[in-house]
Amino acid sequence: QQQVKQSPQSLIVQKGGISIINCAYENTAFDYFPWYQQFPGKGPALLIAIRPDVSEKKEGRFTISFNKSAKQFSLHIMDSQPGDSATYFCAATYGGATNKLIFGTGTLLAVQP
Amino acid sequence: GAVVSQHPSWVICKSGTSVKIECRSLDFQATTMFWYRQFPKQSLMLMATSNEGSKATYEQGVEKDKFLINHASLTLSTLTVTSAHPEDSSFYICSASRPEDTQYFGPGTRLTVL
Numbered sequence: 001q002q003q004v005k006q007s008p009q010s011l012i013v014q015k016g017g018i019s020i021i022n023c024a025y026e027n028t029a030f031d032y033f034p035w036y037q038q039f040p041g042k043g044p045a046l047l048i049a050i051r052p053d054v055s056e057k058k059e060g061r062f063t064i065s066f067n068k069s070a071k072q073f074s075l076h077i078m079d080s081q082p083g084d085s086a087t088y089f090c091a092a093t094y095g096g097a098t099n100k101l102i103f104g105t106g107t108l109l110a111v112q113p
Numbered sequence: 114g115a116v117v118s119q120h121p122s123w124v125i126c127k128s129g130t131s132v133k134i135e136c137r138s139l140d141f142q143a144t145t146m147f148w149y150r151q152f153p154k155q156s157l158m159l160m161a162t163s164n165e166g167s168k169a170t171y172e173q174g175v176e177k178d179k180f181l182i183n184h185a186s187l188t189l190s191t192l193t194v195t196s197a198h199p200e201d202s203s204f205y206i207c208s209a210s211r212p213e214d215t216q217y218f219g220p221g222t223r224l225t226v227l
Contacts, residue, residue, distance in 0.1 A: 034215065043119075043206050043218040044157070089156060098145055098210035103156045 002027060004092050006104030013111050019077040021107045023090035026071065030092040034101070035064065035075045038087045047088075048075070080111045116140055117209050119219035126197055127227055134192045134222045136207030142187035143209035147216065148180075151204040163190050197226045 005024045013019045023033075032051055036044035050057045050064040050073065057064045063076040077084055090104040116139040126132050136146060145164050149157040161177075163169040163184035171177045179201075181193040190209075194201055202225050208216040 036218075041204075041221070041223070043117075043208075043221045045218065046215060049215065098212065098214065098216065100147060100159050100162055101157075101208075101216065103158075105156050106154075108154075 002102055004090060004102050004104040006090050006107060008107060009105070010108040011110070013080045013109065015080065015082060015111055015113050017080050017111075019080045019084065019109055019111070020074060021088055021090070021109075022072065022074045023092075023104050024070075024072045025092050025102075027092070027094070028071070029094040030102075031095070032093050032099075033064070033066065033073050034091050035062075036089045036091065036103075038089065038106075044089060077109075080109075082111045082113050085109055085111050115214075115217045117143075117207065117217045117219040119205075119207055119222050121222060122220060123223040123225075125225045125227065128198050129196055131193055131195045132197055132224060134194075134205055134207075134224075136190045136192070136209065136219055138188045138209040138211075138217070141209075141211050143190075143211055144187065145210050146184055146190040147208045147210075148182060148190075148192050149206045149208070151206060151221075153204075157206060160192075194224065197224070199226045202226045 034049035035047045038044040048059045048062045061078045066073045088107045091101040093099045118137045120135045148160045160175045161169045161171045169182035184190040206221045208218045210216045
């Protein structure tokens with residue numbers, strides 16, 4: 001119930017391509033779904049987040065698509081760049097963004113030049 | 114704004130010693146702070162949630178006597194790993210949040226226990 005399943009585990013994309021990472025959850029009480037980017041040896045940084053009252057949110061090259069009925073959400077990185085190479089984590093929480101986060105298992109993205 | 118710092122960024126200690134890690138919210142008052150640990154190539158695992166002035170809430174399986182958390186002010190939380198052993202070697206990350214806002218993560222502390 002508390003798990004967030006993330007796929008794929010790793011992803012290789014050519015520069016300029018679209019990177020797509022998927023997450024699924026079971027707990028329908030979750031009401032906040034952020035995505036984090038983490039570089040080696042650094043803490044995670046918030047990329048973009050969505051609440052279940054919208055189906056899509058876009059910020060620059062990053063888009064979250066949210067499917068409430070399927071209990072799935074995904075991150076799309078348009079025009080992927082080598083600098084986007086990092087580990088990406090989806091997460092979910094309920095009761096507000098300040099509550100404890102349940103993290104997905106992470107996706108290691110490599111963007112080849 | 115919303116910067117969280119951690120100190121030290123890395124620490125090496127001998128088995129049996131205690132290590133204190135500080136987490137500070139530099140430009141905001143954090144009502145809640147969280148402590149996570151992360152093993153190589155793995156996800157973040159929540160260890161405990163702390164609110165200023167009250168006892169921390171530990172996740173199942175986390176030894177509260179081993180991982181002492183103090184949230185003495187709205188800008189500082191500390192994690193003390195007591196009697197550290199090699200299996201405690203990990204990357205420890207804190208996050209801080211304020212009401213109606215998201216969590217901001219610190220840069221992490223790499224602990225190596227010899």
